[in-house]
Structure formats: structure tokens, C-alpha cells
Amino acid sequence: MSAIMPAVENAPVSASADNGKAEQVMQNTAASASVATKPKVKGGKLSLRPFFLAVVPPVLGLIFLVLVWEIIAVKNSGIPSPSLTLKSAIELFSDPFYSNGPNDQGIGWNILASLKRVGVGFGLAALVGIPLGFMIGRFSFLSGMFNPIISLLKPVSPLAWLPIGLLVFKAADPAAIWSIFICSIWPMIINTAVGVQRVPQDYMNVAKVLNLSEWKIITKILFPSVLPYMLTGVRLAIGTAWLVIVAAEMLTGGVGIGFWVWDEWNNLNVAHIIIAIVVIGIVGLVLEQVLVAIAKFFSYEDVKN
Template sequence: MAVTSKRLPKSAYARPKESIWKNENFLAFALFIASLIVFLGGWEISARIGILANMPTASLTLKELWWWTTNPFFDNGPNDLGIGWNLLISLRRVAIGYLAASCVAVPLGILIGISPIARKGFNPFIQLLKPVSPLAWLPLGLYVLRDSEQTGVFIIFISSIWPTLINTSFGVANVSKEYLDVAKTLGASSFRTIFKVIIPAALPNILSGLRISMGIAWLVIVAAEMLLGTGLGYFIWNEWNNLYIPNILVAILIIGLVGLILDSCFAAVEKFVAFGRK
């Protein structure tokens, strides 16, 4: 006698639907929204009743933010540019200085990580120059280069080179000796070993250094531009001279948002590289 099996409907195999109140992403988003409402509400009330002396209200700041983001590219002269133009100027300076620093820091970091002689030879320079505040280079840059644009790029270069250099050399120096032994056993040349073994193995550390360097570059350019003219830093300084604090807060919010976007891009690349190594 043949025995027939009765298939259960697909719903019988389906997992029970998780409650939205147990979803980690939803709870995190809800917490963010709630804390934002509390922050803005506390800011508004404190400014209106005088607890925050001379501080503009949250509603006025958001109104100015809306105006600047909907009118970002007007040009009424060098001292009256839309915030979009100032943002592009700052990003241009950061991009040039950051890319130049990366092109120097990554190869030099690989060399230092591979060679003990290079590590000992360059380490005094790194330890001497790394602690110097980027703004300490500003007067020297202005005096030597005699150009605010080139000085801004120089400041970004000198401030963003160290995290990438140090992280790259650390990652290369700590590549597993087993990987190197396997490459040597297979007869790989030094050039091939560097590009096929050492760099891929050290890539997470290199990306971490690049991510830190970008954060420092974006942090430094705003301070440097207060003396260079044009850019978001100059926008803040100009609004301070006009004694209009809401526009300063608008610029601070935009700087924070752009920094968040840049950091999120690097975080996504780091996550992709880490996933690929599993």
C-alpha cells in the first residue's frame, strides 16, 4: 500500500513575524527622533525664556537653514556667496590636499612597514611633526606660498598625512608571516608579494587611516579658512563679524552633516572590505 505524504502549506514553515518593537533599527531610529525632538524643544524653550542668553531660537535657526539650503548658489561678490559655493570651495581644498597626502602616506607607509631600516630612519620625523597643530603651519604657509588657496591645500596635506601613514605602516608590519612564507614558497617576486599579499592583508588598516585622515582634514579646513577667505570657515567668521548667530549655527549644522556623509562613505567601504575577507 503506497503511502502518500501531504505537504504542509508554506505558511507552516514561515517564521513568526518579529514585532516592530523588537526591531533594533526601528528602536534606534525612534530613539534618535525622540531625542531630537527633546533637544529642539529644550533649545526653543530655553532661548525664549532667557536661560540661553543671546542664543537664537531653534525655530529661527531652522528657518535660516531652510533659506540657505534652498538658495545655495547666489553670488553677490566674494564676501556674499551662497553657502553652496562656500561648501564646494571647502570640499575642493580638502579633496586636493587629502589626495596629495594619501598619495604620499600610503606608499611611504608600505615602505616603513616592510623595511625596519626605513622605520627607524623616518620615525624621528614622524614623532617630531605629528604632534604639531595644523594651525601652527598656517602663518608659515601664508608667508612662503603667498596664496590662500595653496596654503589651505598645504594645511590639509600636512594635517591628514599622519593617520594614513601610521595606520598603513602598522597594517603592513603586522601582516601574518604565514602569508609571506606561502608567497615565498610559491616563488612570488617582491613586487608581486607587495601587491597580491601585503596590501590586501593590510587594506583594513589602510582604510581606517584614510577614514581618520578625512575626518581631520574636514575638521582643520574650517578653522584654517577663517583666516584664508572664502569657504565655510570664512562664512562663519563673516557671520560673526555681522553678529548674526543663526547663520553660524546653520554653517555648523552643514559642516556636521557633510562630515557625517563623508565618514559614512568610508564606513561602507570598510564594511565591504571586512566582509570580503571573511
């Protein structure tokens, strides 16, 4: 009894020491982050090298793109110059939400219609794909059952599914959403399943020892470990979905950025087509960066002393 009591009495001291060490680690990490964000000073002068490395290369890349575009426009009279395209863009975005009928609406309405279809199709794919990925990764029987199906259907072009959607749903809008769904689901299933399969076996052994239910295993062990993999699948899926919706809308018609591009081609308005290409790229980039930021927020790294 006397041998046990000192250990019990020393326990608060050990916990206090651990807390002090944790606080010191946090202070060191905050200090390191503060130093990393401050501009470097060399010889008493402020170093602008990081700023130039971050700003100058992208600016030079854009200038190079515009120069190539200008040269092509000079050689080919059918391609509008950058200045002419900029003028058309200013006129176009001066009233992006006008509406003169179902087939004559501003570019703002077309972008929103496309984003709505992407949101519905992508959301349905997440509701089905992420739980299915968990089950495939968790149970080897389901993995063996679904892997051949995924390997067979994943390489199929999403647009090949569009006629099936038109046949089943008898309408263009749900057919386009179906195409987004079928192309978005594979990255989420595969990445989620891979994440589940890479959970350390020690974690699962502890769950067996503690006799945890399947629900607690999923919520307390699998989900936190799989989250970075899952978000990677979501990021890949949203990029693919945005690519597919443009092509799908070209074929189905209606309101949407893809239909707007095709309509402008029928009107031989190449400047508006180029503007649409830039807008599609910007929207896709924004969607990608938002999901990258979310993925980084949920990524954890070991703190080193």
C-alpha cells in the same frame, strides 16, 4: 603506478565534493542573511521592537537637543530660537548658489569650495602617505628612520603649519591645502604601516619560497591584507581634514564654509552661524559614512558552518 592512478581518478570527485560543500555554505549563508533581515514574528504577530530601537532613540536625542537649545535661547536673547533658525535656514537654502561678488556668495558655493580644498589636500596626502606607510611597515630600516619624525610632528596642531604654508606659497588657498595635507597624512601612514607589520609571517615565507618580486609581494600579498587598515586610516584622515579646513578658512579668508562662518560672525548673524555648524556636521557625517561603507565592503569575515 597502480597506487598513484586511483588517487588521480578520485581527484575530480574530491573537487566536486568541495564545490558542493562550498555551494551548501553559500546557500546556508544566504538563508541566514534572509532570516536576519526579516521582521521577527512572535505569537503570530509582527514584532516592531527592532524598528523602535533603531528609530526612537535618535529621534528622542534630537528632541532633547532642540529642547535644550530652546531653553538656552529663552535665557539668552542673543541666541536665536530653533524656530527662528529654521526660518533663516529656509530662506538661506532657497537660493544657495547666488553670487554677488567674490566675498558674497551662497552657502552652496562655500561648501563646494571647502570640499574642493579638502579633496586636493586629502588626495595629495593619500598619494604620499599610503606608499610611505607601505615602505615603513615593510622595511625595518625605514621604520627606525621615520618613526622619530612621525612621533615629533604628529602631535603638532595643523593650524601651527598654516603660517609656514603662507610663507612658502605666498597665497591663502595653497596654504589651506597644505594644512589639510599635513594633518591628513599621519593617520594614513601609521595605519598602513601597522597593517603591513601585522601581515602573517607565513605569507612572507611563502613569498620567499616562491621567489616573488617585491612588486608581486606588495600587490598580491600586502595590499589585500593591509586594505582594511588602510581604509581605517583614510576614514580617520578625512574627518580630521574636514575639521581643519573650517579653522584654516577662518584665518585665510576667501570662499569657504569657514570664512562664511567668520563673515556671519562679523555681521552678528548668529542664526546663520548655527546653520553653518549643522551643515558642517552633516557634511562631515556623510563623508565619514561613505568611507565606513567602503571599509565594510572590503572587510572579510570567515564563513562558519
